[in-house]
Amino acid sequence: MNLWTVLIIIFVFWGILYVLFGRKEEEEEEEGLAVDIFVIMWRTKKLLGFIDKIAQKYKRFWKVYGTIGIIVGFGGMVFVFYMLIKSALIAIKAKAQVAGVQLVIPGVTIPLWYGLIGLIVVMVVHELSHGVVARAEDLPLKSVGLVLFFVIPGAFVEPDEEELKKVPLVKRLRVYAAGSMANIVTALLALMLLNYALAPVLxxxxxxxxxxxxxxxxxxxxxxxxxxxxxxxxxxxxxxxxxxxxxxxxxxxxxxxxxxxxxxxxxxxxxxxxxxxxxxxxxxxxxxxxxxxxxxxxxxxxLPLAFALYWIYILNLGIGLMNLFPLIPLDGGRMLDETLKEYLPENVAKPISFAFIGIGVLLLAINLIPAIRNLIG
Missing domain, CATH: 2.30.42.10 (PDZ domain)
Structure with a gap:
């Protein structure tokens, strides 16, 4: 079965699903299952107590953690921007034959089961970290849940955006930076386990x-x-x-x-x-x-444990860093946008933000085109 056949089957599946179960415009579920175009979302409030318990018990720790996350976040933002510029220049020089960014598709571009394990860990630690830091800052959460976007699974923690806008910049930045911080910490832990626990027997x-x-x-x-x-x-x-x-x-x-x-x-x-x-x-x-x-x-x-840890390391590090790229709606984009608005007049901050968006989209396009071309042959 070639890629185009698979894509047609996926589009037909989503079309039937939306016709049968699609959400009407006036509907906005706070809990339960919702189906939209290419999106299935399941929300629940049942895990909010667990998140709140972790956040309140170690409140001081999570604030320090979030502050370190801000430093790591802006540092990672600069690093990712530099690496994408470098790889874009290589792609241009190679006439778009070399991909600077690889698509993460379990079973296609990465191993199926190890890829799924790695992605599940990425999503859980990322969203849990957002939620815990938000509650440590006394910000309310609406829900937590799972999402399937086209063929890409995901998880989310839904903060009260209106309340988030009201708190000082440093608190917002802690919340935004927390997800990638968790991914990078998880990657380092996986690497340590690989190097010190498994490497001696491999x-x-x-x-x-x-x-x-x-x-x-x-x-x-x-x-x-x-x-x-x-x-x-x-x-x-x-x-x-x-x-x-x-x-x-x-x-x-x-x-x-x-x-x-x-x-x-x-x-x-x-x-x-x-x-x-x-x-x-x-x-x-x-x-x-x-x-x-x-x-x-x-x-x-x-060996399966080693491979699982390897993909947990690779995916957490790669996705955690890419999430810091200064492009909205990524966390890095939100961090940069909020910081510019805080310290610069709107007529200066907005053009700078738009410039980063434009450059970011261009860089991603240059880096992704070879990967997409290789994928479809």
Whole structure:
């Protein structure tokens, strides 16, 4: 089943769902299930007591946490803006063949189950953190809930926006910054568990191909899931080994790969293309991932746990940072917009805010176009 067939099925599903259960304009549910165009939303007030209990018991801690979040938030905003400019320039130089931002679609661009686990953790810690910090600042919450937007699952905590507008800037910034702060902290915790608890019992055992550049030569010779363990007689154990070897190659060079395919060792010869980011260097056109094996028994437990922690780390760090990008409705955009309005006259703040929105949309478009093009082939 190709991507277009899947998209047609999804559109038909949403059309039928909206016709049967779609919410009327005058309806605004405070609790329960609501269906709108490409959105299913479930609200409840039952978890508000739990959030309030956590917030009130450690109120001082959450305020300090939120303040640190503001510093991390603005620092992350600058970092993400810089990285997107850098990757946009690379994409332009490579004539939009290299994606600076990857779409996060479980089962398509990331592993299905590990991706779903990672995304669930991202959503839960992000929204819970928003809610807890809001209650620590004595801001009321309307509801919490789950949402499905098109095919993307999500969670939310719904503060009282009118009350939020009335409090001092620092309190608003704490609430906005809390979500990404939680994601970054979670990413660091996952990384620590990987490095100190699991890394000692894991060892690198080659480079797994997880995706192809459709314009690269490898797509004609290799399969997704192939594990490269050697190139031209050189042992390849890590992604670093693979990249270091590729940096010694030239366009047109014929290389011999030792590959594990379905636990069978095979040899594959591939003529290299030219690296779009580094002219004069050879290019295989694969997206490599570290293949690891366990050095102890119970590999069926150790490896899934390691992969789950890896994707929890990657997705929390990546999504947490992207959420700080200064583009409304992202938290970073709201932080910047509120700060500009606080310290600058409206006739100055508004043009600056619009300029960031315009530049932000342009940067995202430049970075996403190659990813979308690769996805639809």
């Amino acid at each position: 060892q690198p055992a080659g480079v797994e191909i997880v995706q192809f550049d459709p314009k690269g030569p490898a797509i004609n010779y290799l399969h997704e899931g192939d594990i490269i363990i050697g190139i031209d007689g050189h042992q390849i154990k890590t992604v670093e080994d693979f990249l270091n070897f590729m940096n010694t190659t030239k366009p047109g060079q014929l290389i011999t790969l030792e590959v594990l395919r379905n636990d069978e060792k095979i040899t594959v010869k591939v003529p290299l293309g030219e690296n779009p980011n580094n002219p004069g260097r050879g290019y295989l056109g694969v997206y490599p991932s570290q293949h690891i094996v366990s050095t102890i028994r119970h590999e069926g437990i150790v």
